Amino acid sequence: MLLLVFVGSVGAALAAFEILNALIEPAIGRNRLGLYGALEQDGASRKRSSLDAVLLALWPERFDPAHTRNLPDVIDMLRRAGYPYETPGEFYAAAIRDFILYLVVGAGLAAAMLIIGLGFAGPIVAAIFIFLGLRHPYARLKTLARIRAEGMVSNMLIGLTVMETLIASSLSVDEALRAVGSLGGPFCNLMALLLAQKNIKSSEEAIAVVEQHLPDPQNTEVQLFLRDIRAEFSQQGSGQLGESVRALRQSLHRSVVEATEMRAALVRQRAGLFGVLAVLGLVLTIVLPYLGIAF
Numbered sequence: 001m002l003l004l005v006f007v008g009s010v011g012a013a014l015a016a017f018e019i020l021n022a023l024i025e026p027a028i029g030r031n032r033l034g035l036y037g038a039l040e041q042d043g044a045s046r047k048r049s050s051l052d053a054v055l056l057a058l059w060p061e062r063f064d065p066a067h068t069r070n071l072p073d074v075i076d077m078l079r080r081a082g083y084p085y086e087t088p089g090e091f092y093a094a095a096i097r098d099f100i101l102y103l104v105v106g107a108g109l110a111a112a113m114l115i116i117g118l119g120f121a122g123p124i125v126a127a128i129f130i131f132l133g134l135r136h137p138y139a140r141l142k143t144l145a146r147i148r149a150e151g152m153v154s155n156m157l158i159g160l161t162v163m164e165t166l167i168a169s170s171l172s173v174d175e176a177l178r179a180v181g182s183l184g185g186p187f188c189n190l191m192a193l194l195l196a197q198k199n200i201k202s203s204e205e206a207i208a209v210v211e212q213h214l215p216d217p218q219n220t221e222v223q224l225f226l227r228d229i230r231a232e233f234s235q236q237g238s239g240q241l242g243e244s245v246r247a248l249r250q251s252l253h254r255s256v257v258e259a260t261e262m263r264a265a266l267v268r269q270r271a272g273l274f275g276v277l278a279v280l281g282l283v284l285t286i287v288l289p290y291l292g293i294a295f
Contacts, residue, residue, distance in 0.1 A: 102133025
């Protein structure tokens with residue numbers, strides 16, 4: 001009980017400080033703590049909250065990029081997710097905000113359960129929300145990577161179609177990659193990255209950088225395309241890339257058509273199931289009152 005009183009007192013003190021700080025800050029122009037805040041993109045300083053500072057001081061291995069142990073994993077997830085945060089520091093700042101939100105909600109629910117006499121369930125609820133707050137930023141990156149991988153297929157089909165047309169028109173591979181990179185999308189952006197890296201690095205290093213940014217390293221079509229690109233660059237323009245792109249585009253088109261047909265069949269099955277359930281519910285609504293059963 002004393003521990004709960006202590007935690008509640010600290011929380012109330014922090015909340016009062018932040019409220020007074022928010023009221024006083026417009027009058028003095030900028031908060032004195034803002035000098036120690038993170039920098040925004042335009043160079044202006046951003047004030048950190050007191051709870052941010054407490055979390056950084058108590059758990060630097062989780063929220064401080066300078067002390068965390070999973071920084072390589074975070075950088076890898078940022079690459080595969082398409083850089084929703086420009087730097088790892090922005091990711092950890094968002095992780096702190098998410099954790100504070102879940103922490104406040106969990107503490108509120110635990111306090112409510114304590115008030116209504118379910119104090120034994122309060123710590124369990126708080127622990128669940130703390131766990132969710134710690135995992136939510138990483139789950140968001142994985143979700144973004146999965147969405148990017150799903151969009152890779154359709155965007156790759158568009159990019160391969162354009163590349164096949166341009167190569168058939170006697171354009172060079174670099175010019176075709178530049179045109180594809182200007183289209184936008186997960187696959188086309190990777191082609192722009194490949195061309196940019198090729199201008200400053202060797203072809204092998206450029207392809208390795210692209211592989212690091214793949215949302216799904218197990219994507220067979222993308223790996224086959226990178227293999228053909230590697231062979232084209234190593235052979236200094238053998239002229240076989242056009243045939244490889246055509247065969248890969250046709251295979252990818254068949255895969256997209258088959259996946260679309262499978263989704264359509266699944267939708268039809270669900271629609272039929274819903275229809276059967278609706279008819280069954282209508283029949284039961286009509287028959288049950290005559291059997292003396294009412295809801």
